[in-house]
Amino acid sequence: MSEAPHLTFDLDKPGISNGHLVVPKGVDCEALSLPVFSLNKGEGPRLLITGGCHGDELEGPIVARRLVEWLPEAQACGRVVIAPVLNPPAVMACSRNTPTDGLNLNRVFPGRSDGSVTERIADAVSHILLPCADIVFDLHSFGLAWDFPPSSTTHPIADPVLMAKTLQMAEAFQLPMTLVWEHPGSPGMFDTLAQKQGKTFVCAEFGGGTVSFDAIAIYEAGLRNALIALGLVEGKPEHPTFRHRKSTQTLETRRSSDELKSPARGIFEPRCSVLDEVKLGDIIGAVYPMDSLTAAAIYIRAPQTSIVYAIRSGTYVDVEEGVALVARPLNH
Amino acid sequence: MSEAPHLTFDLDKPGISNGHLVVPKGVDCEALSLPVFSLNKGEGPRLLITGGCHGDELEGPIVARRLVEWLPEAQACGRVVIAPVLNPPAVMACSRNTPTDGLNLNRVFPGRSDGSVTERIADAVSHILLPCADIVFDLHSFGLAWDFPPSSTTHPIADPVLMAKTLQMAEAFQLPMTLVWEHPGSPGMFDTLAQKQGKTFVCAEFGGGTVSFDAIAIYEAGLRNALIALGLVEGKPEHPTFRHRKSTQTLETRRSSDELKSPARGIFEPRCSVLDEVKLGDIIGAVYPMDSLTAAAIYIRAPQTSIVYAIRSGTYVDVEEGVALVARPLNH
Numbered sequence: 001m002s003e004a005p006h007l008t009f010d011l012d013k014p015g016i017s018n019g020h021l022v023v024p025k026g027v028d029c030e031a032l033s034l035p036v037f038s039l040n041k042g043e044g045p046r047l048l049i050t051g052g053c054h055g056d057e058l059e060g061p062i063v064a065r066r067l068v069e070w071l072p073e074a075q076a077c078g079r080v081v082i083a084p085v086l087n088p089p090a091v092m093a094c095s096r097n098t099p100t101d102g103l104n105l106n107r108v109f110p111g112r113s114d115g116s117v118t119e120r121i122a123d124a125v126s127h128i129l130l131p132c133a134d135i136v137f138d139l140h141s142f143g144l145a146w147d148f149p150p151s152s153t154t155h156p157i158a159d160p161v162l163m164a165k166t167l168q169m170a171e172a173f174q175l176p177m178t179l180v181w182e183h184p185g186s187p188g189m190f191d192t193l194a195q196k197q198g199k200t201f202v203c204a205e206f207g208g209g210t211v212s213f214d215a216i217a218i219y220e221a222g223l224r225n226a227l228i229a230l231g232l233v234e235g236k237p238e239h240p241t242f243r244h245r246k247s248t249q250t251l252e253t254r255r256s257s258d259e260l261k262s263p264a265r266g267i268f269e270p271r272c273s274v275l276d277e278v279k280l281g282d283i284i285g286a287v288y289p290m291d292s293l294t295a296a297a298i299y300i301r302a303p304q305t306s307i308v309y310a311i312r313s314g315t316y317v318d319v320e321e322g323v324a325l326v327a328r329p330l331n332h
Numbered sequence: 333m334s335e336a337p338h339l340t341f342d343l344d345k346p347g348i349s350n351g352h353l354v355v356p357k358g359v360d361c362e363a364l365s366l367p368v369f370s371l372n373k374g375e376g377p378r379l380l381i382t383g384g385c386h387g388d389e390l391e392g393p394i395v396a397r398r399l400v401e402w403l404p405e406a407q408a409c410g411r412v413v414i415a416p417v418l419n420p421p422a423v424m425a426c427s428r429n430t431p432t433d434g435l436n437l438n439r440v441f442p443g444r445s446d447g448s449v450t451e452r453i454a455d456a457v458s459h460i461l462l463p464c465a466d467i468v469f470d471l472h473s474f475g476l477a478w479d480f481p482p483s484s485t486t487h488p489i490a491d492p493v494l495m496a497k498t499l500q501m502a503e504a505f506q507l508p509m510t511l512v513w514e515h516p517g518s519p520g521m522f523d524t525l526a527q528k529q530g531k532t533f534v535c536a537e538f539g540g541g542t543v544s545f546d547a548i549a550i551y552e553a554g555l556r557n558a559l560i561a562l563g564l565v566e567g568k569p570e571h572p573t574f575r576h577r578k579s580t581q582t583l584e585t586r587r588s589s590d591e592l593k594s595p596a597r598g599i600f601e602p603r604c605s606v607l608d609e610v611k612l613g614d615i616i617g618a619v620y621p622m623d624s625l626t627a628a629a630i631y632i633r634a635p636q637t638s639i640v641y642a643i644r645s646g647t648y649v650d651v652e653e654g655v656a657l658v659a660r661p662l663n664h
Contacts, residue, residue: 018626035625058646062601065620065629085622091599091648092622144476144645147542209542210479211646213602267423269394270545288397290417290424293367294350297397313476314390314543316423 005113005124007036011081011132014040016072021083023124028100029089029117036129037068037082044078045230048133049223050125051083053105053140053190055090055098059206060139063219074233081132087121096143107188126193135169136194136201137226139219142208148310149274150218150242151177151205152226157195166195167332170202171250172229173222176242176275177309178250179205180330202226208310218242245275251307253327258306260324262287262317264298270311270324278302284324287317300324337445337456339368343413343464346372348404353415355456360432361421361449368461369400369414376410377562380465381555382457383415385437385472385522386429387422391538392471395551406565413464419453428475439520458525467501468526468533469558471551474540480642481606482550482574483509483537484558489527498527499664502534503582504561505554508574508607509641510582511537512662534558540642550574577607583639585659590638592656594619594649596630602643602656610634616656619649632656 009019017040020033049067051060064084071080085091086105093099103118111122130136142148152170157163170178183192194201206219218240225237239246262268266287278284282302289295302308306326317323341351349372352365381399383392396416403412417423418437425431435450443454462468474480484502489495503510515524526533538551550572557569571578594600598619610616614634621627634640638658649655 018624033623035623037625055648058599058648061599062620062646065599065601065625068625082625084625085599088622094648144542147544209544210476210540211602212479212541212643213605216601216646267390267393267397267417269397269548270543273545288394290420291365291367292350293369293397293400293414293416311544314394314548316387316390316426 005128007128011038012040014042021124021128023120026117026120032088032117032121034083034085034088038079039071039075040079041075041077045135045232046078046133047080047230047232048129048136049080049082049139050086050129050136051139052085052087052091053138054096055087055092056094056096056143057141058091059141059211059216059219060204061085061091062211062216063206063223064139066220067223076232076234078232080232081129083129086125087118089117106190107186109188109190109193130194130197134199135230136199137204137223138190138201139204139206141206142310144209145313145315146208146310147270147274147313148205148208149176150207150215150222150240151175151179152222153179153181153203153205155181155183155191162195162198162200166200166202169200169226169229171248172226173202173204174225174237174239174248175218175222176245176248178248179309179327180250180252182254209313250330250332251309251327252330253309253325257303258326259322260284260300260303260326261320262300262323263319264289265318266290266298266316267314268312268317268323269314272308272311274308274311276308278308278326279305284308285311302326337460339460343370344372346374353456353460355452358449358452364420364449364453366415366417366420370411371403371407372411373407373409377467377564378410378465379412379562379564380461380468381412381414381471382418382461382468383471384417384419384423385470387419387425387427388475389473390423391473391543391548391551392536393417393423394543394548395538395555396471398552399555408564408566410564412564413461415461418457419450421449438522439518441520441522441525462526462529466531467562468531469536469555470522470533471536471538473538474642476541477645477647478540478642479602479606479645480537480540481508482539482547482554482572483507483511484554485511485513485535485537487513487515487523494527494530494532498532498534501532501558501561504558505534505536506557506569506571506580507550507554508577508580510580511641511659512582512584514586541645582662582664583641583659584662585641585657589635590658591654592616592632592635592658593652594632594655595651596621597650598622598630598648599646600644600649600655601646604640604643606640606643608640610640610658611637616640617643634658
């Protein structure tokens with residue numbers, strides 16, 4: 001029989017601890033050791049920060065790794081547990097899903113102790129890391145192929161008290177966008193599991209495109225703002241500057257009607273930038289059929305007054321492939 | 333016996349022509365029809381513009397396709413032939429190389445009429461498109477995984493007269509960077525073939541990362557500047573604004589010593605931006621080993637005073653994987 005998932009150190013020990021979350025071996029691979037950092041300063045919020053759930057979203061692991069460097073100087077109270085890379089095989093393959101079993105870690109929670117490697121990671125995180133926190137920040141991004149503003153996000157939550165608390169926490173990042181997106185109804189998401197246990201869970205979607213020096217500075221500022229709001233770190237929150245703007249807005253979006261798809265195969269050209277406001281009929285992008293230069297461009301138009309919050313990089317797209325996502329200001 | 337590669341229209345016809353370059357079928361696939369546009373206004377420069385040599389560099393096809401729209405209003409003389417997508421199978425696969433035979437189109441020139449599909453494309457381009465021009469602009473980019481400034485580039489050319497002419501043409505784009513990079517010695521490149529025939533060949537490397545609305549505007553401005561310099565289009569050239577700067581500089585780089593590689597496996601964090609000047613020992617990036625959070629970050633440092641012209645997106649990197657490229661001002 002295989003060993004149970006466990007931490008190699010005691011989370012209740014005061015001060016800094018470093019060790020690993022051991023994910024037991026299975027038939028598909030050996031045991032994994034996920035590095036975990038903990039800084040316990042006694043009374044106060046109990047926060048878990050996770051990154052690297054998807055292997056092609058490296059903003060989270062980098063910002064989490066930087067946090068491990070500066071948190072010891074900054075943390076005033078409470079306990080912060082940091083696991084920068086939840087899915088090492090996916091990160092090493094630069095792949096969204098785990099290569100071994102093809103699974104998306106954020107669709108298999110709470111996992112299975114006797115499952116494939118992705119399910120075993122989810123099981124270890126659910127049973128060992130999640131119980132140690134009342135608040136979770138899970139650091140994601142939109143990957144290389146989309147432009148996306150630095151954001152904190154949540155889904156609609158049935159419990160109005162937890163919804164308000166979660167939204168307030170998300171807005172505390174003070175990133176350019178706070179987004180409430182309609183739950184796509186996918187089972188097995190990390191946030192759903194945490195929310196069922198009454199925890200405050202914010203998913204940071206730290207931008208899209210190239211992970212650059214400038215971008216990392218924005219993400220780090222957002223995370224610092226959230227730590228200040230929790231009282232874990234002292235200081236003054238600051239709106240990070242994103243493409244000349246120091247602003248933040250809270251938007252809501254529905255996955256079904258707010259996803260704009262290409263009606264044809266061809267080369268997609270973005271015709272606007274993220275956070276641009278568009279009116280009904282405005283051109284958001286163009287698709288050029290590839291077989292003839294006399295074939296007219298097909299325009300993707302705004303379905304209503306809205307804000308473009310994600311736009312695909314110029315690339316070849318297939319019929320019904322998503323090219324833009326729009327949202328509207330949230331009334332709250 | 334297969335048909336020979338050919339154009340479906342007469343390039344010498346005055347005015348606008350649209351048609352295809354037919355790449356004959358072979359044992360590996362059917363014939364390909366590459367869309368070609370020509371605008372013949374008589375006497376003047378004979379220019380060929382090509383894009384989509386690599387299927388994951390879509391800046392070129394988009395700017396070329398836009399040019400097809402506005403050139404008829406703008407062109408004053410000469411002949412411009414535009415082939416926005418040289419390698420349709422690679423573009424449709426969003427892949428640098430052609431999926432069918434795994435070949436890099438820019439390494440198989442002048443191609444082979446009896447070869448695999450990539451070699452047959454090169455053969456058709458070499459024998460049908462290349463002879464129609466004295467000047468060639470081949471539109472490339474650095475792809476999604478690197479940050480790279482909008483640039484025009486060339487390699488050192490043995491003939492000093494052609495070298496000067498080519499450099500002058502490259503600088504006429506007035507993009508943020510004109511780059512002379514030491515030829516990596518790879519056989520089969522399109523520019524080498526054209527230069528052997530005495531032609532002026534400029535390779536545009538239209539940036540890296542996400543192909544955004546703002547980025548496309550810069551590339552289009554650069555191409556327009558070059559057309560104005562040739563007298564093909566009337567107007568005043570303008571320095572495009574790239575990340576707050578309206579400037580241009582000419583740099584030179586050696587592929588061997590100016591490519592900085594990661595000494596270890598881990599997560600790469602860029603610590604500077606493209607076009608930043610660095611001095612000997614300055615930190616350009618950090619690599620975080622993934623197996624422990626107590627393992628110190630490994631710093632990638634500048635080997636001498638230089639300008640960072642390409643930096644890898646934050647991602648997992650292997651030992652000896654390239655993470656940054658540096659250059660120095662060209663004395664000319």
